[in-house]
Amino acid sequence: MRPRAAERSLPETGAPDLARRLPLSFYARPVLEVARDLVGCTVAHGETAGVIVETEAYHYSEPACHAFVGLTPRTTTLFGPPGQAYVYRSYGIHALLNAVCEPAGVGAAVLIRALRPIAGLEQMRSRRGTEDDLELCSGPGKLTQALGVELGENGSSLLDGPVAIFATGGGSGAGSGAESVPGPGTGPVEVRSGPRIGISKAVELPWRFCLAGSPYVSRPRLA
DNA sequence: CATGGGATTGACT
DNA sequence: GTCAATCCCATGC
Numbered sequence: 017m018r019p020r021a022a023e024r025s026l027p028e029t030g031a032p033d034l035a036r037r038l039p040l041s042f043y044a045r046p047v048l049e050v051a052r053d054l055v056g057c058t059v060a061h062g063e064t065a066g067v068i069v070e071t072e073a074y075h076y077s078e079p080a081c082h083a084f085v086g087l088t089p090r091t092t093t094l095f096g097p098p099g100q101a102y103v104y105r106s107y108g109i110h111a112l113l114n115a116v117c118e119p120a121g122v123g124a125a126v127l128i129r130a131l132r133p134i135a136g137l138e139q140m141r142s143r144r145g146t147e148d149d150l151e152l153c154s155g156p157g158k159l160t161q162a163l164g165v166e167l168g169e170n171g172s173s174l175l176d177g178p179v180a181i182f183a184t185g186g187g188s189g190a191g192s193g194a195e196s197v198p199g200p201g202t203g204p205v206e207v208r209s210g211p212r213i214g215i216s217k218a219v220e221l222p223w224r225f226c227l228a229g230s231p232y233v234s235r236p237r238l239a
Numbered sequence: 240c241a242t243g244g245g246a247t248t249g250a251c252t
Numbered sequence: 253g254t255c256a257a258t259c260c261c262a263t264g265c
Contacts, residue, residue, distance in 0.1 A: 072246070080246070090261060107247050108258030114246085127246055157247050167260095214246055234247095 037174065038181050043098035047073045047117040047124040052225050054115065054126055056205040058182045061163040064139055066131025066153050067184055069227040070234060072212045074114070076123035079217035083123025093171045094123040101179045103160075103170040110157030113165050115174060115181065129156045129213070129224075132232040139164075155234040210238045 038057065043050060051073035058067050076083035076094075082104070083094040093102045094116060102114040102125045114125035131153035133140055140152045140162040153159035160166075165179060174181050206228040211219055213234065226238045 074246070082246080085262070088262070104246085105258090105260060107245060108260070110247055112246060129246085155247070212246070216245085 036182065037176075038183060040099045040175060043115060043117050043174070044119055045117065047075050047126060048223065050115065050117045051126040051223065052207055052209075054128070054181070055207045055225050055227050056184055058134070058184045059113075059128060059131060059163070060135070060180045060182065061165055061178060062136070062139075064133075064136030064163045066133045066135075066159065066163070068128060068130075068181075069132050069230040069232045070128075070130035071225045072127040072129055073223040073225075074125050074127060075118075078221060080212065080215040080219075080221075081123065081125075083125075087123075091123060094125055096120060096171070099173060099175050101165075101169050101172050101174055101177065103165060103167055105167060106157065111160040111165060111167055112156045113160050113163075113179070127156060128159065130154050130226075130230075130233045131159050131162075132230065133162070150231055154232050158234075208238050 042053070051071045054068050054071050056067065058065055074081040074083070078084065081094075083091045085091065087095050090104070093100055094114075096116060097120040098117050100116045102116050103111055104114075106112045113128045115128065116125045118124040133149060133152050137149065137152070141147055141149075143164060144152050144158065144162050146152070151158070152162045169178055172178055208226050208228050209222045210224050210226070211222055212224045213236070224238065226233045
């Protein structure tokens, strides 16, 4: 399949290392680790891209997760192999984007909740119908609209599919020796955790992860 | 087959 | 702060 434009050229912002997508081994880990480590990474779709500033973890063992009910037509992707996009319709209106995690057979995924836009801003503004860049991707339904991610991409591979996720290469490039954590795009990113948003069950679990101080996270902001 | 409930958003009081 | 929009699907009769 042909390379996507956003993979080959990106604006200066953040100078992401778009040469390499996150590998399968990144997703085949405990979902809480993946959720935390995805903050600071870059997600791209077509000409558009943004840096992840907010995520939430979902695991079959707790009732807020769709996989809690077991294997059904809806949860097939969730129980599938890691590194796939789980896209579903929310409230009959919005498409929400997740990254499937943990080994195949374990229903778990990370919901991508907010991005800092870095590429394809004009297309995002057009799709979103606003000129306010803070409103482009500051919510799970907003970012899929801005990126143009749709339900048909459910089950597609994040490793070799239309939705791509990259480490946002920070200062020390590759080959810096030391076995750095395999996931986090950048070096030091301060991530805060708190309760997940918009759920009615397992509300106490602090499985939401936000980039500290980012104006691009959704509301309510994490103190 | 009928029903009910959302991993949300935007408009409005 | 409240509330409707809108549709997929899990559940129950």
